[in-house]
Amino acid sequence: MEERDCIRCGKCTVVCPLYQAYRTEAMSPRGMLALIDALDERMVLPTSNEVRRVLENCLFCQRCRKGCPVRIKPMERIMDGIARYGGKRRLHRFISRRISPLQKKGTLIFPGCVIERSETLFKAGLEAVKSLVNDFGVIRNTCCGAPFLEEGNLALAAFALERISHIARNAKRLVTLCPSCAVTLKESAGRFGIKIPRVLFIGELLKPNYKKEKAKVFHFGGCVSEAMGWAEKIRTYLRDSGVDVVSSEKALCCGKGTRRKTKRTNKRLSDALLENLFSEFKKSGCEILLTDCPQCLVEIRRLKTNASLLFDFLSAKSTSE
Numbered sequence: 001m002e003e004r005d006c007i008r009c010g011k012c013t014v015v016c017p018l019y020q021a022y023r024t025e026a027m028s029p030r031g032m033l034a035l036i037d038a039l040d041e042r043m044v045l046p047t048s049n050e051v052r053r054v055l056e057n058c059l060f061c062q063r064c065r066k067g068c069p070v071r072i073k074p075m076e077r078i079m080d081g082i083a084r085y086g087g088k089r090r091l092h093r094f095i096s097r098r099i100s101p102l103q104k105k106g107t108l109i110f111p112g113c114v115i116e117r118s119e120t121l122f123k124a125g126l127e128a129v130k131s132l133v134n135d136f137g138v139i140r141n142t143c144c145g146a147p148f149l150e151e152g153n154l155a156l157a158a159f160a161l162e163r164i165s166h167i168a169r170n171a172k173r174l175v176t177l178c179p180s181c182a183v184t185l186k187e188s189a190g191r192f193g194i195k196i197p198r199v200l201f202i203g204e205l206l207k208p209n210y211k212k213e214k215a216k217v218f219h220f221g222g223c224v225s226e227a228m229g230w231a232e233k234i235r236t237y238l239r240d241s242g243v244d245v246v247s248s249e250k251a252l253c254c255g256k257g258t259r260r261k262t263k264r265t266n267k268r269l270s271d272a273l274l275e276n277l278f279s280e281f282k283k284s285g286c287e288i289l290l291t292d293c294p295q296c297l298v299e300i301r302r303l304k305t306n307a308s309l310l311f312d313f314l315s316a317k318s319t320s321e
């Protein structure tokens, strides 16, 4: 698709959690796109740390992709801007190992690095997959490349994606346990011209005929799942399955995007976003906070809350494909 010009309508700005926190145009997708245009046109020089700091505040939550009348994906342009005007090198332990292609031809599960770090989540993820897919292989020790994209290191991101392309070259599809990995694999591989099998997030496999469960949950899909429309479908699925589901449009972001230990870290913003999510959860009167995103889970558990990951909650309850 051809590169389009932003018409500055502000639809992306009103849904941006960064803007909600700061209420300043500079901390909004529209403002950041304007800044990148100004940098490209040399109206602003990329020498000041302030310029980089603004771009690097983006939470990479994907919310701004929804509803743009000229179908721009602001986050991709912001990542590209960081690659050209900010960014730093960092080698991920997952991509420095030697690899060979897996022989499995059907479905490969891509757990993602957050799930792989937790034996409990990894096992729960595989249990959930077993109830949805008959036969599958698992890709271990890999990174989807998102951390490099966020830091503007396109070379390492492409390297990580090439690696997955190589491992999965015999497979028909990849099923990820993390919504962010799904979007990165779906979209960024294409951007770099790297061939990857069809990608699905595990939430996309759910079917509305699963056994009735009595439970009341507060569902926060996580920014990416909400932006991709998966969270809404998951809520419908849960309701059809007898679960009492509460959600809130005011629960915007867990704050993880700006808590990572990089130069982008903004602890005050991160704390404010997490507190806001927690207060929406408390208002709901629910006892369980359910999220689709493993990164959100890690963040939410910092509050010692009864939080659960979608597939952990569903494991052993879903029907077969």
Ligand code: SF4
Residues within 6 Å of the ligand: 015, 016, 017, 018, 019, 028, 029, 057, 058, 059, 060, 061, 062, 063, 064, 065, 074, 075, 078
């Ligand atoms: S990705 Fe999220 S934080 Fe970044 S500009 Fe878009 S809506 Fe705002």
Ligand code: SF4
Residues within 6 Å of the ligand: 005, 006, 007, 008, 009, 010, 011, 012, 013, 029, 030, 033, 067, 068, 069, 070, 071, 072, 074
């Ligand atoms: S990126 Fe799209 S939604 Fe955002 S201001 Fe520009 S035209 Fe409007």
